[in-house]
Amino acid sequence: MAKLLDVQDLVVKFALRTGTLTALYNINFSLAPGERMGLVGESGAGKSVAGFSIINLISKPGFIAGGKVLFEGKDISKYSFEKMRTIRGNKISMIFQDPMMTLNPVLSIGTQMTETLLAHKNISKQEAEEIAIECLKKVYIPSPERRLKQYPHEFSGGMRQRIVIAISLLTNPSLIIADEPTTALDVTIQAEIMDILLELCVKEKMGLILITHDLGVVSQTTQKIAVMYAGRIVEKGKTMDVIKSPKHPYTQGLIKALPQSHEKGKKLYQIPGIMPNLNQIPSGCPFHPRCSFKKKICSELDPKLQPFETGEVACHLYHNV
Numbered sequence: 001m002a003k004l005l006d007v008q009d010l011v012v013k014f015a016l017r018t019g020t021l022t023a024l025y026n027i028n029f030s031l032a033p034g035e036r037m038g039l040v041g042e043s044g045a046g047k048s049v050a051g052f053s054i055i056n057l058i059s060k061p062g063f064i065a066g067g068k069v070l071f072e073g074k075d076i077s078k079y080s081f082e083k084m085r086t087i088r089g090n091k092i093s094m095i096f097q098d099p100m101m102t103l104n105p106v107l108s109i110g111t112q113m114t115e116t117l118l119a120h121k122n123i124s125k126q127e128a129e130e131i132a133i134e135c136l137k138k139v140y141i142p143s144p145e146r147r148l149k150q151y152p153h154e155f156s157g158g159m160r161q162r163i164v165i166a167i168s169l170l171t172n173p174s175l176i177i178a179d180e181p182t183t184a185l186d187v188t189i190q191a192e193i194m195d196i197l198l199e200l201c202v203k204e205k206m207g208l209i210l211i212t213h214d215l216g217v218v219s220q221t222t223q224k225i226a227v228m229y230a231g232r233i234v235e236k237g238k239t240m241d242v243i244k245s246p247k248h249p250y251t252q253g254l255i256k257a258l259p260q261s262h263e264k265g266k267k268l269y270q271i272p273g274i275m276p277n278l279n280q281i282p283s284g285c286p287f288h289p290r291c292s293f294k295k296k297i298c299s300e301l302d303p304k305l306q307p308f309e310t311g312e313v314a315c316h317l318y319h320n321v
Ligand code: SF4
Pocket: 248, 249, 250, 285, 286, 287, 288, 289, 291, 292, 293, 294, 295, 298, 303, 314, 315, 316, 317
């Protein structure tokens, strides 16, 4: 099957006064139509940069320094800002952690939804309103006709995120990139929002890139997973394979830190140390200062992501150098 998205050797750098820093090192991943993938890692791993670079939205001084982003077969990484607008918010929708990043507080929900539609489609205002109501129904907003007249502050946080999802559906996208979509919400609401998002992706056959630090959410939502550390993908595979049998010591640590794998009465596990800053990436394997399996070679040579069993892993424990 033709790929929906094919990210090839993507390199992102930041040009700072003090020098150029690399934020993404030759990232590779792909998505078939309707496929769902989790991009996982602690904050600072490069997940959001990867998500933003797909839609060419990395904020300056960041820039794409190499590689390709093929979307439906076309390299969109070279598109101009104007040309990218035909894709972004249209064929590819983005959902952010804070719904207020998407919603305009001074416009009614109806105005925001119909304006989005009228910007991308040649339809009448009434048709736009009908589509908006349909999309609000899909995310289970009660009495959508009446709700269209209301403003963002008249909704709860969970309802606002549902509206953002409804907005992302307006243009029938083939890909949704969701960056920590439930992190700002109450735990009880988080599951509700993820259920809606998953149901819609399945029903409407939309691809999903779910960016999150929460491996638990990824295990319930996605078919495959890429674990990121210090701007690299360090492990890739089918979600169930990675969760059941993680190979990279970092992935093993993330799983050990999940509340479910935690024994009552014991302190929740934490991977020792912290994610390095972009300007202080350690030599060799960037995880070596935090790794309890490190060998001599680990501080000398950066392991490449290579096939191992059913997935891929970047760690000297699995490959002869
Ligand atoms: Fe640990 Fe070495 Fe593997 Fe890095 S390469 S994760 S330091 S064992």
